[in-house]
Amino acid sequence: DGGITQSPKYLFRKEGQNVTLSCEQNLNHDAMYWYRQDPGQGLRLIYYSQIVNDFQKGDIAEGYSVSREKKESFPLTVTSAQKNPTAFYLCASAPAGETDTQYFGPGTRLTVL
Amino acid sequence: GENVEQHPSTLSVQEGDSAVIKCTYSDSASNYFPWYKQELGKRPQLIIDIRSNVGEKKDQRIAVTLNKTAKHFSLHITETQPEDSAVYFCAAIWDSGGGADGLTFGKGTHLIIQP
Numbered sequence: 001d002g003g004i005t006q007s008p009k010y011l012f013r014k015e016g017q018n019v020t021l022s023c024e025q026n027l028n029h030d031a032m033y034w035y036r037q038d039p040g041q042g043l044r045l046i047y048y049s050q051i052v053n054d055f056q057k058g059d060i061a062e063g064y065s066v067s068r069e070k071k072e073s074f075p076l077t078v079t080s081a082q083k084n085p086t087a088f089y090l091c092a093s094a095p096a097g098e099t100d101t102q103y104f105g106p107g108t109r110l111t112v113l
Numbered sequence: 114g115e116n117v118e119q120h121p122s123t124l125s126v127q128e129g130d131s132a133v134i135k136c137t138y139s140d141s142a143s144n145y146f147p148w149y150k151q152e153l154g155k156r157p158q159l160i161i162d163i164r165s166n167v168g169e170k171k172d173q174r175i176a177v178t179l180n181k182t183a184k185h186f187s188l189h190i191t192e193t194q195p196e197d198s199a200v201y202f203c204a205a206i207w208d209s210g211g212g213a214d215g216l217t218f219g220k221g222t223h224l225i226i227q228p
Contacts, residue, residue: 033215041156042119042202044220058215069179092154100145100225102216104156 003027004105006091011087011110019107021076023091029103030096032074036060037088039108046089049074078110085112114139115140117205119219127227132193137185143205145221146186147216148177160201161188186198191222198226 004025013019023032031050035043045058049068063082068074074093078085088109092102116139118141124134138146144165149157163177163186170177174193179186190197200223204207 015157026228037217040220042117042204042217042220045215048215056214059217100216101147101162102147103159103161106156 004091004093006089006105006108008108009106011108013110013112015112016080018069018080019078019085019110021078021089021091022108023076023105024093025033025076025093025105026071026099027093027103028071028096029093031094031102032068033094034058034064034066034074034076034101037090043090046076048087086092115143115205115207115217117203117217118217119222121222122220123223123225125225125227126193128193128195129202130193132188132190132197132224134188134224135185135203136187136205136216136219137183138205139184140205140207141181141184142207145206146177146179147204147206148175148188149202149204151202151221156221157202178218193224193226195226195228198224200224 007022009021033048034046044060046064048065049055055066065077090107091105094102119136145163150156150160161175161177163179174191176189200221202221203219206216
């Protein structure tokens, strides 16, 4: 999972601003995922993409948007419509033919002031 | 959709003793069950997984058992060590063969190893 990078590690934004979180992988994985983690909680799926130029909503997609223009990149935008955006955001990827075995990036901690 | 329940939320054991964490799932079509270990502020790390065609899998001090009929699976850690202290998450997924959806996670178990 060292081939999955997320930036920045910490991010501070003012309420009402959109912010984009980066996720890049050099593992040649087809599938990529975004999860949100709140304190004391498990991870919840926001969006996922199994192939370039295609993505699906997860359980908590409202207030978020994604794009998948390149295989190695899956950026997540947290929009002003997201009511409670402060959280730890984790990106994951999985290889073709084994898309259930997911490996995580180091995460981005977003704080909205 | 899938729902995963995990128990206990906190587990404290003496160093050297065994620890068991249990999860139940709701969707009988789920066929892949990974366990992740997460240390404070870090990414979840896959430690072991099991597929629905297997009842048990072991890797050194860690084992996972699966009961498909009862829809529950458990993580067993033997001879616990201080470095086992972390939060452990179970998860479930259904892979139809055309590509898997995202994982559904339990809420986590904070495992504390007492010296």
